[in-house]
Amino acid sequence: MQLYENYFDLLKQLVRTPSVVGAENPFFMTLKRELEELGIRTTLYEGLLVAQGNEPNSGYISSHVDRHGLICTGPNEFQYAAYISKNRADLTGNSISEQTYQNLAGRFIGQSVQAYSPCSGSYMGVGSIATTNICERRGNLIFEIEGLEHILPNTPIAFLDKLTIKDEFVSAQLDNVITNAMIVYLYQLGYQGTAFFTAEEEAGKSWRYLLEWFQRFDITTDKLLILDTSPYPDKESISKQNLVFRRRDSHARFKSPLQKQLTKICRKNKISYDYKDRYIKEKNIQAITEGSKPSSIGSTELGRLIVASRHKIQGTTLQIPTTGYHTVEETARIDSVTSALSVLKTLYI
8 A cells, every 4th residue: 555655645635525416616626736737738528527648549548526415406405416307317227326325315314514616616514414315206315404504506515525544445435536536646657648537427427428529529449448436235245356347237248458458467466356247147146046136237337438429439447346335435445446556557657
């Protein structure tokens, strides 16, 4: 871990910057400042921050910046931001997020939160979640917050968060600030390719912003690498592999020369890995045998992008296995984080 001290210092800083789904601008501005201080050219588009070094075609890496949080929708009424009505049109019901969020309701009681300006990121107040319930009519989690009764509709509410490093684990609301920091760290090490930071991935919209960028410049590639976290049920499960790959999701198969390169690097450096589609398939066979409902194989940004681009954009994923998905206590093994950084350094630096 000492080898990557600069990375973890950067992660600590980024974790404290709010980035609720649909209100990512303050976080974009933080990333933009960090990158421009390194001499990296950045361009902000709708829903997308693009960073480019001196050799922009030497690599294409992407990571979404939005994190789960709330948005004020009425007098002391706050809803889960990714699932409010204006976002649900882009959700199909087959993502792991949508299938699990209802199970998270009880975890939020007593959670400290902060309201902030969606434009400037200015602090607007702090409060604590008092109650939460599922509104079946609106299909969303509804929250009441003590201390934020004065907040007006459309104000984003972020979970107060900080990075915790204990024993062999690192914890925070890691999805997906953990990989945002990896990309900035790569630029610190000398990466000169292109990186994308996308908004509204948790609302199923980020692929649209990526697709539009590639179409804008008439660029095609089969080497898009998307970084993310991958949820597992407990610490024992995330200890079985350092990294997670995917060969497909519910939309498309992933076909990229990067996949062989990544697994070759892992084997050479004795980094353990698994395929999430294989893991889910095996779990579903077990579930069917036990008479339980099988899980979705998952809906990903890359799968939607492949289909929408008619396979002109292809790539693969590199994911960090975590537990405590979509909470401020989402946890990853430090070995997984350093393994990902090692693989990325070998691939791009």
